[in-house]
Amino acid sequence: MNTRDTHSEAAAPLAPSAVGTSHIHESARVQVAGAATYIDDIPEIKGTLYAAPILSDVAHGTLDGVDASAALAMPGVRDVVLSADIPGDPILAAFAHDEPVFAIDKVQFAGQVIGLVIAETVMQARRAARAVKLQITPLPAILSLQQALEAKSYVLPPVHVRRGDAAGALSAARHRLQGSFEVGGQEHFYLEGQIAYALPLEQNQWAIHSSTQHPGEVQHWVAHALGLENSAVRVECRRMGGGFGGKETQAGHLAVWAAIAANKTGTPVKLRLDRDDDFLVTGKRHPFGYEYDVGFDDSGRITGLKLQLAANCGFSADLSGPVADRAVFHSDNAYFLEDVDIASFRCKTHTQSHTAFRGFGGPQGVIAIEAILGDIARALHLDAFDVRMRNLYGTTDRNLTHYQMKVEDNILHDLLPQLERSSNYRKRQQAVAHWNAGNAVIKRGLAITPVKFGISFTATLFNQAGALVNVYTDGSVQVNHGGTEMGQGLHTKVAQIVADELGVPFERVIITASDTSKVPNASATAASSGTDLNGRAAQFAARNIRDNLAAYVGGLDAVGAGAVEFAGGKVITPRCTRDWNDVVKEAYANRIQLWSDGFYRTPKIHYDKTTLTGRPFYYFAYGAACSEVAIDTLTGESRVLAVDILHDVGRSINPAIDIGQIEGGFVQGMGWLTTEELVWSENGLLATHAPSTYKIPATGDIPEHFHIDFWHEANREDNVGGSKAVGEPPFMLAISVYEALRNAIAAAREGNEAAPVRLTAPATAESVLRALGRLS
Structure with a gap:
C-alpha cells in the first residue's frame, strides 16, 4: 500500500465538499445531447406488440356489450383485451379497492378504459381502438361539486376536525364575514406521457419498465392483477420526463394494462398514451369548493372560523383521502386558529379519478386561509401583510396547530x-x-x-427508505436507492451525499435505475421527501462502508477507526495519507466488505388517522x-x-x-x-x-x-x-x-x-x- 508522510503535504488543500455545491444534474449532458433513455427509447425485443385503449364516451352508464369485430378485422390487429382476460383480481390493488382494472358492467367517466386493442404497430392499435363499438345505456351523471354535495355522493366519509368552540367564538366576534369560492384542478402535463413496457420472462416472471414515481406499488399492482407473488415481478425506472404526482399511482394503471395484454398474447407489450388520451384517462389535481364563516377583531386577528372544504375526487378514491387530509392539515397555513371547525367532504363525481399533484392537497388548504385573510384585510381597510403578521403562529405561545402538533x-x-x-x-x-x-x-x-x-408522508408507514451502495476495486462507487428521478435532481443530491460520506469526488459516484429487485418495498418519490429519505438511507449505507475501511486503516496505523478521515479522494490518519483507490484495493485483498445497504425511517412522527x-x-x-x-x-x-x-x-x-x-x-x-x-x-x-x-x-x-x-x-x-x-x-x-x-x-x-x-x-x-x- 502506498503511503506518504503527512507532514510533507500538510498544507495541500483537500477538495471541497460535494454537498452545498451547485453540481450539474447527473443526467444533464445526456439529456441535452438527446441520449438520455426514457421508456420509449428502450430497444424493443423482437415480437413486441403495441396496445391502445378503448375509451368510454359516456360519463355514467351500464356497459351492455363490446363489439370488437371491426377492429379485429383491421390490418395488423392481433387481439382485444377486456376485463374477462384478467387472470387475477379485476379490481386494482389500491387502498380503497374501488377501481376496476377495466370497466366491467358499468362506466363511470368519459375516458374510462374499457379494454385494449393489441396490434403490430402503434398506429394500427390506435386506429382499431377507435373502431370498437360500445353498447352503453346512459345513467344520470354527477358532474359538479354542488351536485355531489346535494346527493351526498362521497368516495370516502366526510371528516371533521374541531378545536375550541367555533360557533360560540363566531357569535361573540367583533366582526364577521361569510364567503365562498372555487379553485379548479390542474393537468400534470409531464413532457413524457404515461407509458409502460411489459416483458414476460421465464418461469412466469415479469420485467416491467414503467415511468413511475412508485415502482414498488407498480410491482404490487401488476402481481395482484396477474395473480402472482410480488417477487415474480421486477419493475425498473431509470428516469421520468416529469411526474408532479401524476405518476404516483396512475402509472400503475398503464403497467397493469400492458402486463395483462402481454399475458394474453404471450409477447412483450408496450402501451404509451398519446397526449389527448392521457388527458382523458388520467386524474388531475383535485378541484375544491370552499365555504367559510370567520370572526375577527379590529386588528384583523381571527377569533373564530368555520370552514368547509369540498374536494372533487372523481369516480374513485385513488389518493383522495390523504390529499383531502393534507388540505385539512394545511388550512391553517402559517396562522394560529384557536376556535375552529373544519369539515372536509370527499365528493364522488363521474369524472377522471383525481390524484396526487405537487403539494398533495396542501395548496388547496393554504389558499383557503389566505383568501379569508385577504377578505378580512379589505373589510377593515388594513394592509393584508399586517393582518397576516398578526395571525402568525407564535414562537413561545399560540403555537399549537388545530391537529395538535406543536410548531x-x-x-x-x-x-x-x-x-x-x-x-x-x-x-x-x-x-x-x-x-x-x-x-x-x-x-x-x-x-x-x-x-x-x-x-x-401523512401515511406514516411510507416514511422509510432503503439504499444499496457498492464500492468497486477500482475505487468507483455505484448507488441504488428506492427513490425515482423525474428531473428534480434527486439522483444528483444522493450522489453528492454519498461522495462526501466516502470522501471521494462527486464524479466517482454513479446512480443506477430504480429497481424493485435491488431495494424492495420502497415508498413513492413524493411528499417532497425523496432526498430526506433516500439521501439519508444512502448516507447510512456509505457510512457502513466507510466504517469498515476506517477500522481496517485504523488498525494498520494503530490509531483507531475514529482517527481516520475520508476527504478529497484521500484516507487520512495522524500517521499517513493514503489514496482512496489504494485503500479500496488493499481492503478487498484483505476481505473487507465494500458494499452495504442502508435504511432510514423518519423519527418523531405519529398521528391518529381517525x-x-x-x-x-x-x-x-x-x-x-x-x-x-x-x-x-x-x-x-x-x-x-x-x-x-x-x-x-x-x-x-x-x-x-x-x-x-x-x-x-x-x-x-x-x-x-x-x-x-x-x-x-x-x-x-x-x-x-x-x-x-x-x-x-x-x-x-x-x-x-x-x-x-x-x-x-x-x-x-x-x-x-x-x-x-x-x-x-x-x-x-x-x-x-x-x-x-x-x-x-x-x-x-x-x-x-x-x-x-x-x-x-x-x-x-x-x-x-x-x-x-x-x-x-
Whole structure:
C-alpha cells in the first residue's frame, strides 16, 4: 500500500465538499445531447406488440356489450383485451379497492378504459381502438361539486376536525364575514406521457419498465392483477420526463394494462398514451369548493372560523383521502386558529379519478386561509401583510396547530419582515396605490403571502427508505436507492451525499435505475421527501462502508477507526495519507466488505388517522413571496409583473437545483391559479384535452423581475446535510399572485373595495371579468 508522510503535504488543500455545491444534474449532458433513455427509447425485443385503449364516451352508464369485430378485422390487429382476460383480481390493488382494472358492467367517466386493442404497430392499435363499438345505456351523471354535495355522493366519509368552540367564538366576534369560492384542478402535463413496457420472462416472471414515481406499488399492482407473488415481478425506472404526482399511482394503471395484454398474447407489450388520451384517462389535481364563516377583531386577528372544504375526487378514491387530509392539515397555513371547525367532504363525481399533484392537497388548504385573510384585510381597510403578521403562529405561545402538533421551528416572524424590506413592499404599495388612482383601465395589485408546509408522508408507514451502495476495486462507487428521478435532481443530491460520506469526488459516484429487485418495498418519490429519505438511507449505507475501511486503516496505523478521515479522494490518519483507490484495493485483498445497504425511517412522527391529530410532520419548510400583477379591466387579461421570493431550504445540498425547484414550483403554481383551466362539457367529456385548449405558463408569462433568495438557517431537525425539502413548498408561494389579483380587482371596484372578492381560480380573463361584475 502506498503511503506518504503527512507532514510533507500538510498544507495541500483537500477538495471541497460535494454537498452545498451547485453540481450539474447527473443526467444533464445526456439529456441535452438527446441520449438520455426514457421508456420509449428502450430497444424493443423482437415480437413486441403495441396496445391502445378503448375509451368510454359516456360519463355514467351500464356497459351492455363490446363489439370488437371491426377492429379485429383491421390490418395488423392481433387481439382485444377486456376485463374477462384478467387472470387475477379485476379490481386494482389500491387502498380503497374501488377501481376496476377495466370497466366491467358499468362506466363511470368519459375516458374510462374499457379494454385494449393489441396490434403490430402503434398506429394500427390506435386506429382499431377507435373502431370498437360500445353498447352503453346512459345513467344520470354527477358532474359538479354542488351536485355531489346535494346527493351526498362521497368516495370516502366526510371528516371533521374541531378545536375550541367555533360557533360560540363566531357569535361573540367583533366582526364577521361569510364567503365562498372555487379553485379548479390542474393537468400534470409531464413532457413524457404515461407509458409502460411489459416483458414476460421465464418461469412466469415479469420485467416491467414503467415511468413511475412508485415502482414498488407498480410491482404490487401488476402481481395482484396477474395473480402472482410480488417477487415474480421486477419493475425498473431509470428516469421520468416529469411526474408532479401524476405518476404516483396512475402509472400503475398503464403497467397493469400492458402486463395483462402481454399475458394474453404471450409477447412483450408496450402501451404509451398519446397526449389527448392521457388527458382523458388520467386524474388531475383535485378541484375544491370552499365555504367559510370567520370572526375577527379590529386588528384583523381571527377569533373564530368555520370552514368547509369540498374536494372533487372523481369516480374513485385513488389518493383522495390523504390529499383531502393534507388540505385539512394545511388550512391553517402559517396562522394560529384557536376556535375552529373544519369539515372536509370527499365528493364522488363521474369524472377522471383525481390524484396526487405537487403539494398533495396542501395548496388547496393554504389558499383557503389566505383568501379569508385577504377578505378580512379589505373589510377593515388594513394592509393584508399586517393582518397576516398578526395571525402568525407564535414562537413561545399560540403555537399549537388545530391537529395538535406543536410548531417548534417557526421562523416566519423573522423571514416575512426580511422579505418585506428586501422587496420594498411598503414603497411599492404606495406606488401601486398612486398608479391605480391615475389609471382607469389597467389596475395593479401587490401581495405577500407565506407558506408553512409540513414535510413527511401523512401515511406514516411510507416514511422509510432503503439504499444499496457498492464500492468497486477500482475505487468507483455505484448507488441504488428506492427513490425515482423525474428531473428534480434527486439522483444528483444522493450522489453528492454519498461522495462526501466516502470522501471521494462527486464524479466517482454513479446512480443506477430504480429497481424493485435491488431495494424492495420502497415508498413513492413524493411528499417532497425523496432526498430526506433516500439521501439519508444512502448516507447510512456509505457510512457502513466507510466504517469498515476506517477500522481496517485504523488498525494498520494503530490509531483507531475514529482517527481516520475520508476527504478529497484521500484516507487520512495522524500517521499517513493514503489514496482512496489504494485503500479500496488493499481492503478487498484483505476481505473487507465494500458494499452495504442502508435504511432510514423518519423519527418523531405519529398521528391518529381517525381523528387527524398528532405529529404527522417531521418539520416545516417555510417561505414567502411578494408578487405584483396588473389586470386589464376591459378584457380581463392579467400579467405577473414582478416576483420576489425568500425561501427556506435549510442548508442547501445543491443551490442550483434548489433554485430551479423554487422557480419551477412557483411558475407551476402560477399556472394553476391563472391560466390552466379544465373544462368538462355537459355530458362529462373533458373539452380541454390538448395543448391547443389547455394553457400552461410559457416563457412569455415569466415575470421580468423574478428574484429568489435563500433563508440563511439550517434545518433545526437532524435532517440530511441540514437541508429541507424543496419540491412542493414553493408551489404555494404562487398564492401571492392570486391575492395580488384580488387586490387589483378590489382597486377597480370603486366604492366597493371592502367587499369580499370572489375570484374563481384559475383567474382567466373570464374569471377576472366575473369578479369585476362585468360578466355574468
